[in-house]
Amino acid sequence: MKTKSASISIIGMGYVGLCTAATFASRGIRTIGIDIDQVRVEQISKGKAPLHEPQLDSMLKNAVRKKLLDATSDISLAADTYATFLTVGTPSQQDGSIDLSYIKNATEDLGNVLRDKPGYHLVVVKSTVVPGTTNGVVKRFLEQSSRKTVGSELGLCTNPEFLKEGTAINDALHPDKIVIGSNDKKSASELTRLYHRFYGSKLPPTILTSPEAAELVKYASNAFLATKVSFINTIANIAEQIPGVDVGKIAEAIGLDPRIGPLFLNAGPGYGGSCFHKDLQALINYSQNKNYDPVMFRATEETNEQQANRVVGLAEKLLGSLPFKRVAVLGLAFKKDTDDIREAASIRVINQLYKKGARVIAYDPMAIPNTRKQLQEQIDYAENARSALKGADCAIIMTEWEEIRKLKAKDFQAHMKTPNVVDARRVYNPEEFSGLNYASIGLGPSTGIKNNSP
Ligand code: UGA
Numbered sequence: 001m002k003t004k005s006a007s008i009s010i011i012g013m014g015y016v017g018l019c020t021a022a023t024f025a026s027r028g029i030r031t032i033g034i035d036i037d038q039v040r041v042e043q044i045s046k047g048k049a050p051l052h053e054p055q056l057d058s059m060l061k062n063a064v065r066k067k068l069l070d071a072t073s074d075i076s077l078a079a080d081t082y083a084t085f086l087t088v089g090t091p092s093q094q095d096g097s098i099d100l101s102y103i104k105n106a107t108e109d110l111g112n113v114l115r116d117k118p119g120y121h122l123v124v125v126k127s128t129v130v131p132g133t134t135n136g137v138v139k140r141f142l143e144q145s146s147r148k149t150v151g152s153e154l155g156l157c158t159n160p161e162f163l164k165e166g167t168a169i170n171d172a173l174h175p176d177k178i179v180i181g182s183n184d185k186k187s188a189s190e191l192t193r194l195y196h197r198f199y200g201s202k203l204p205p206t207i208l209t210s211p212e213a214a215e216l217v218k219y220a221s222n223a224f225l226a227t228k229v230s231f232i233n234t235i236a237n238i239a240e241q242i243p244g245v246d247v248g249k250i251a252e253a254i255g256l257d258p259r260i261g262p263l264f265l266n267a268g269p270g271y272g273g274s275c276f277h278k279d280l281q282a283l284i285n286y287s288q289n290k291n292y293d294p295v296m297f298r299a300t301e302e303t304n305e306q307q308a309n310r311v312v313g314l315a316e317k318l319l320g321s322l323p324f325k326r327v328a329v330l331g332l333a334f335k336k337d338t339d340d341i342r343e344a345a346s347i348r349v350i351n352q353l354y355k356k357g358a359r360v361i362a363y364d365p366m367a368i369p370n371t372r373k374q375l376q377e378q379i380d381y382a383e384n385a386r387s388a389l390k391g392a393d394c395a396i397i398m399t400e401w402e403e404i405r406k407l408k409a410k411d412f413q414a415h416m417k418t419p420n421v422v423d424a425r426r427v428y429n430p431e432e433f434s435g436l437n438y439a440s441i442g443l444g445p446s447t448g449i450k451n452n453s454p
Contacts, residue, residue, distance in 0.1 A: 007031070008194070009078040010085045011106045013040055013071065015051060015168070015274075016126060016161050017087030022056055023172040025063035027198050032081060033071040044071035052339045052366065055169040076113045083122035083194060084110055085159075086138070090127050096281030100137055103127055107138050111145025114154070122155035122190050125211075128218050128279060130286045134158045134211040135183065155187035158211040160218035165273065166337040178206045181214025219283045223297055226276040228264040230303035236267035236442030237310060247442030248426065267442040269345035269398055269424040270307030272334030277301065277343045307441075308348035311424045312356070314439040315394050318420040323357030326417070328392040330385055330407075331399025331425070332364035332371045339366040341374065345424070346398040350379060363388035365403055389415035400425040409433045 008024060010017045013035035021033040035041050043050045047061035063069035070077075078084045088102035103125075114121050123142060125134045134157075139150050150156045158181035163171045178195055182188040188208050196203055207217070236247040247267045255262030271277075280297050287294045312322075319325050334344035341347060346362075353360050360379040362371065368381050382388035385404055389395055395412060397404060405427040412419045413436065421433060423440040430443055 007081060008083045008085065009034055009081040010087055011035075011075065011078065011110065012086065012088035012102070012127070013037070013044060013050075014087065014089055015053070015165070016163060017085070018044070018049065018051070018060075019053060019056060019163055019168040019172055020085060020087060020126065020161070021069060022059040022063055023169060024198065025066075025069040026059050026173075028068065029194075029197060031063075031069050032077050033069060034073065034075055034078060035071070036073055038073055041071045041073050044069075053168050054166065054337065059169060075109045078110055079113045079117045079121070082120075083124060083155075083190070085124045085126050086110075087126045090129055090282075092278045092281055096285035098128075098130060098278075098282045100129070100133065103129065103133070104137060104141055107141040108145045111142045111148075114142075114146040114148065120153060120155065120186075120190075122157070122187060124191060125156075125158045126161055128160065128275070128282075129158075129215055130219070130282055131212040131215040133215060134181065151184045151187075155182070155184070155190055156211075157182040157187045157191050158214040159191060160214055160221075162218075162221060165340060166335065175204050178204050179209070179214045179217050180206060181209050181211035183211065219279055219286075222275055222279040223283055223300070225264055226271055226280055226304070227296065227300045229266075229268075229271045229276075230300040230307075232265045232267045233270065233307050233441070234303055239442050239444055242444040244446070245444040246430070267426060268307075268400075269311045269349060269441065270304040272342065272344040272346075273340065274342040277304070305348070308345055308352060310441065311345070311349050311396060311398075311422060312352045314422045314424075314441070315353070315358075315396055315420070316356075318422065318437050318439055319394050322353065325358045325393040326391060327353050327358045327360050328382070328388040328395040328416075329353075329360055329362040329379075330364075330388060330395060330397050330404045331401055332362055333367040333399050333401075336399055336401045339370055341367050341370045344398075347371075347374065349396065349398060349424075350375065354378060361388050361392065364399065365401055367399075386411060386415055392416045393418050394420040394422065396422040397425050397427055400427050409436055412436060 007030045009032040010021045011034045013033045021031045025031045040050050047064035049056045049060055086106055088106045090098040093099050148154050160179055180188050180191050239245045239247040251265035254260050255265050280301050284294055284297050332341055332346045350360050361382050362379055363382040363385050409432050412421055419436040421436055421438045426440055
């Protein structure tokens with residue numbers, strides 16, 4: 001399966017690597033996707049995505065059919081390409097720091113196959129790594145195993161990604177920026193040239209900087225977004241104490257200030273996903289090792305952790321007590337349109353409900369198989385939202401799925417034993433739920449006066 005004319009190779013066919021590979025190939029750039037997982041490679045070779053991401057399947061199918069994308073576990077094929085992106089995982093360790101073993105192995109294997117390559121090869125670090133990793137670990141492993149020098153036969157850049165699960169393909173096709181960190185002009189200009197090929201005349205704003213700064217941009221971006229969520233959740237918790245106040249109005253008003261902006265101001269049960277918590281922990285650990293304690297980011301994380309208690313607290317308030325109560329959890333994924341439950345607030349809430357003696361029945365349009373793997377039969381699973389509600393004492397909305405959003409107050413009334421609803425995602429209009437026992441994150445006690453109308 002040698003694709004002589006392939007232009008780039010990508011090591012690590014996880015979420016980022018696969019979406020990057022599919023979008024490069026969709027722009028006519030021949031791409032080789034490399035992964036040690038043979039099953040994954042075979043699946044990708046058939047044009048099938050091993051994970052759920054809208055548009056990815058059809059893009060992969062097309063790319064494979066047009067022979068623009070090959071998947072393989074043979075890393076030696078990277079030497080036939082012009083540039084190699086490293087997109088392997090950097091999972092969290094116990095102390096919050098990141099585990100670099102996948103990066104080290106991939107870099108070493110790549111260096112070995114580049115040893116006999118005549119001519120230039122560009123290596124691009126796309127994995128999320130703390131400042132200093134590209135110029136330290138990656139450069140050292142690459143030079144040692146290839147016996148070549150970065151800056152002459154080898155190019156080396158850091159090029160973080162900002163893809164969001166659920167919209168990754170669109171994000172990759174229309175990014176708000178490209179960040180390139182490099183030590184030498186040639187590496188930076190070669191990578192910029194590749195992106196010129198990708199985006200044509202629509203090259204997004206491109207920030208050229210050092211590898212360390214590019215690495216920090218990625219952490220700064222996720223730390224800011226996570227802090228924005230914890231900020232609005234803090235305001236939500238204050239708003240809950242004030243009669244007639246809804247955090248939605250506060251977010252709407254402050255979001256009009258261009259210095260603040262309207263996005264990422266949806267109060268809820270706390271952020272989840274594979275990135276925010278992992279990256280904040282890594283940044284905190286990194287800073288503390290440099291003798292600086294980033295108090296603000298510790299507060300962002302603590303606020304997030306406590307938000308799950310707030311959700312359970314609302315259920316407790318409506319029910320009086322939790323032991324033996326049947327609680328329907330609607331939504332398990334960390335956000336809508338994904339089957340991903342990593343660090344999902346739903347799991348924190350379920351674990352607490354369970355500890356407090358409630359019986360949980362959960363429903364999610366996509367994430368039940370992943371939840372079952374983690375929680376096994378500790379809870380019950382329902383086939384649809386309505387069957388989850390059957391006989392329930394309380395319902396908690398944990399993910400903003402369209403299907404869940406569409407439920408009406410009468411659906412809860414018709415199926416539940418007692419219609420207690422905790423809207424942790426703020427998907428319903430409180431006025432339409434006024435006939436039920438309804439509590440929502442960020443909603444103060446009712447005054448009887450409608451304050452939602454303009
Ligand atoms: C996040 C970043 O948004 C991406 O830019 C980044 O590339 C990615 O991490 C990564 O580092 O790989 P993602 O984890 O897919 O993307 O999810 P987000 O859409 O950012 O949502 C994260 C969490 O925050 C979700 O649980 C979401 O429900 C929550 N959230 C988001 C809120 O509670 N309120 C909001 O207003 C926005």
